Amino acid sequence: MNTYRLNTTKHSEMVDITEQVQSAIAEQGIESGIAVVQSLHTTAGITVNENADPDVVKDFLRRLEEVYPWQHEKDMHMEGNTAAHLKTSTVGSTETILIENGKLVLGTWQGIYFCEFDGPRQNRSFAVKGIS
Template sequence: MEHTFYLSTKDHSEMIDVTSILENWIAEQQIIDGIIIITSLHTTAGITINENADPDVKTDFLRRLEEVFPWKHQKDLHMEGNTAAHLKTSTVGHAQTLVISNSKLVLGTWQGVYFCEFDGPRKRKFHAKVIRS
């Protein structure tokens, strides 16, 4: 069972909580137990799991990544000018694997699944594949 999801990002850098999108799809597909792999289909956008209770975590997360990988760097040679976005994606990662139990993602109390945009705004997609147990 697999599916490609589409979304439009609004900012240059942002973290979009996709937890409910995934859980709704899992419920619609009547998946009870298994493993789900979620992957970004872009080199300048990633997937991560992080806190979803305090919105300041997303702000701090993006700010700290920008400190390490500033958007404009005089010595970058990549002609598109988005080397920082590639580095952020490689750091965050392009995919996550989670357990599904009783039709729910197994996440900690404060955790959520995020699509991380580093070169927006753009039309984006991510893919999920479930291996049922």
């Protein structure tokens, strides 16, 4: 298993981690199987989505904010980040990606994203485990 750390710079952002995941699979020597990618936080998720048009990421984050606004008068969580927890549960904390011939099986426009919902933060982390 490989664990990676990253720093986020915005309150909500999506960081393309596809290269790190591919590097982990190469390092682990997995030729055929699956890669499990997992966020190690309750306010940051993992998703597979389009990585060609940056407007998709902008729209993605905007729409999540519309569904889960940061402040809600009925939220009771003392840290004030209930929206981040809801976004993470909606997006999910884990993705499973097929591996064939040592490469991640992703569509032409797909990338793997670490989704920050409670940033900016230092030393965010995610784990990658290849299974053959």
